Amino acid sequence: MGGTESYPNLPDTSPVGQPLDWAWLRGARSEWGVQPKPSARGLTMMDIAVGSYGEVPERPGHRSMAPRGADVDPDTPDMGYLLNAKTDVWALNVRELYEEAVARQWSATRDIPWGELEELPSDLEHAICQLCTSLTEVEMIAADLPAKWMWRMNHDFIEAKMFLCTQIMDEARHAEVFRKRALANGGGLLKSRAGPASLLRTIIEAKTYTQATALLHLLGEGFILDLFRQGELIAPGPVEKKMFRMAMQDEARHVAYGTMHIRYAVEHDPDVADEIHEALDVGEAALFELGTSPDLGTALALLLAGGSEQVEEQGFAMQGDLLRKQVTSYLSRCERAGVPRLDRTTLPLDLLGITRDDLVGVGA
Amino acid sequence: MDSVAFLEGLAAQMNAHPDRYEVLGDCDLVLGVVVQRPDGQAFRARITFEGIACLDVCEAEAGDEALADCWLEGPLDAWSAMVDDIVEHGRATGRHTLNSLTLMGESIRLRGQDVMGIDKFSRFNQSLQEFFDGAAARSVRAVG
Numbered sequence: 001m002g003g004t005e006s007y008p009n010l011p012d013t014s015p016v017g018q019p020l021d022w023a024w025l026r027g028a029r030s031e032w033g034v035q036p037k038p039s040a041r042g043l044t045m046m047d048i049a050v051g052s053y054g055e056v057p058e059r060p061g062h063r064s065m066a067p068r069g070a071d072v073d074p075d076t077p078d079m080g081y082l083l084n085a086k087t088d089v090w091a092l093n094v095r096e097l098y099e100e101a102v103a104r105q106w107s108a109t110r111d112i113p114w115g116e117l118e119e120l121p122s123d124l125e126h127a128i129c130q131l132c133t134s135l136t137e138v139e140m141i142a143a144d145l146p147a148k149w150m151w152r153m154n155h156d157f158i159e160a161k162m163f164l165c166t167q168i169m170d171e172a173r174h175a176e177v178f179r180k181r182a183l184a185n186g187g188g189l190l191k192s193r194a195g196p197a198s199l200l201r202t203i204i205e206a207k208t209y210t211q212a213t214a215l216l217h218l219l220g221e222g223f224i225l226d227l228f229r230q231g232e233l234i235a236p237g238p239v240e241k242k243m244f245r246m247a248m249q250d251e252a253r254h255v256a257y258g259t260m261h262i263r264y265a266v267e268h269d270p271d272v273a274d275e276i277h278e279a280l281d282v283g284e285a286a287l288f289e290l291g292t293s294p295d296l297g298t299a300l301a302l303l304l305a306g307g308s309e310q311v312e313e314q315g316f317a318m319q320g321d322l323l324r325k326q327v328t329s330y331l332s333r334c335e336r337a338g339v340p341r342l343d344r345t346t347l348p349l350d351l352l353g354i355t356r357d358d359l360v361g362v363g364a
Numbered sequence: 365m366d367s368v369a370f371l372e373g374l375a376a377q378m379n380a381h382p383d384r385y386e387v388l389g390d391c392d393l394v395l396g397v398v399v400q401r402p403d404g405q406a407f408r409a410r411i412t413f414e415g416i417a418c419l420d421v422c423e424a425e426a427g428d429e430a431l432a433d434c435w436l437e438g439p440l441d442a443w444s445a446m447v448d449d450i451v452e453h454g455r456a457t458g459r460h461t462l463n464s465l466t467l468m469g470e471s472i473r474l475r476g477q478d479v480m481g482i483d484k485f486s487r488f489n490q491s492l493q494e495f496f497d498g499a500a501a502r503s504v505r506a507v508g
Contacts, residue, residue, distance in 0.1 A: 100389070103389035256480060260480070
């Protein structure tokens with residue numbers, strides 16, 4: 001309980017005659033004195049998840065913006081939250097991921113060695129500008145989607161909302177860094193067409209948050225994570241390599257949240273798996289359309305080839321290898337999330353030469 | 365590269381220069397290292413990172429690398445080439461970065477039993493690179 005002293009000498013009215021309420025001082029019905037101890041790195045969200053403050057209810061009893069653990073008046077207004085079950089948004093690693101995100105922020109202005117950009121052959125400059133155009137376009141979906149759903153999440157799941165805030169900041173930085181690169185070396189933003197928008201629209205229009213997070217974190221960001229990892233081969237120079245490495249770290253955090261959120265949701269409500277599968281059926285088709293879109297696909301092939309002359313011989317082969325890695329990682333994450341897709345996916349596994357043995361934690 | 369002393373040297377570098385890691389952020393994982401020697405034997409170790417510190421380096425038995433979140437596995441000459449590049453340039457360059465080396469999987473492979481553990485390699489990649497870049501320090505080179 002919040003304090004036991006009665007403080008008998010406090011006034012009942014203010015100097016201008018207004019009645020005063022000292023309930024917060026005279027014993028709020030909340031836990032007092034938990035006194036979490038900082039760990040070696042400071043006072044983390046894990047450290048303060050103690051006593052009643054660390055208990056996240058399966059179904060919160062109210063729908064206000066009151067902080068979890070406070071003494072909440074019964075007449076606090078209902079904020080109209082739609083996601084009121086812990087399984088709707090929670091992931092067991094969400095507190096750690098929030099702390100990680102805060103600790104690993106970086107600056108697209110300061111941490112990329114922009115001064116080291118060198119003039120590129122025209123075909124490579126065009127290709128990296130096209131890739132950056134496409135990436136700037138798709139990155140912001142990972143900010144818009146959490147923003148669309150966050151105000152619908154019950155405030156008792158504050159840690160999940162806080163993590164999603166970091167994701168939104170990350171995606172703003174990704175849009176920033178790719179936009180800056182497109183403009184920084186004498187090029188500019190290039191083509192944006194209808195095709196890629198179909199995946200983005202599928203994600204943003206998902207009927208439930210868990211469907212949306214499957215499409216965004218597991219599918220979309222999973223593929224982008226592997227693309228960023230391949231930045232070592234895609235990037236024409238050290239500036240772009242650094243850009244991809246830094247963005248890769250952020251993207252991997254988002255994928256870690258999505259994978260573990262879906263796992264949590266499916267473990268607590270196996271029926272959710274069906275709705276996730278249905279969403280991914282549609283999403284995979286849209287993703288394939290994005291991956292084979294004329295602008296993104298050809299720009300990637302040219303960058304992987306190191307120039308226009310080697311596109312056919314080298315570029316498309318390397319692109320096929322990239323796609324194989326992306327699909328293998330995606331299917332492995334689906335297994336980990338509790339929604340195995342190997343026997344259901346419409347992605348061309350035969351064409352890519354992917355079998356059960358290629359998946360992490362699944363093979364013989 | 366294939367000794368606990370060498371890895372402990374890297375750990376000492378990390379712990380002596382927290383400022384280099386503070387800007388990269390906390391890094392929480394257990395990384396396995398498998399160095400295949402020409403004689404067919406392998407050196408195995410587990411490295412424990414927490415926050416901006418390396419807490420522990422220990423030699424591991426065959427198969428114990430699977431207790432790590434993920435592990436890096438490759439022949440001694442591939443590891444040595446990476447260290448040589450770091451020593452020459454002060455940090456890994458070009459195709460000698462951890463991310464590059466593991467990307468093609470031809471020399472050093474990134475492995476794990478859990479995709480979440482493997483993804484930690486991506487999440488903490490720049491901290492891990494900084495750790496191995498510590499091989500440029502004279503004190504570490506003397507051991508390696």
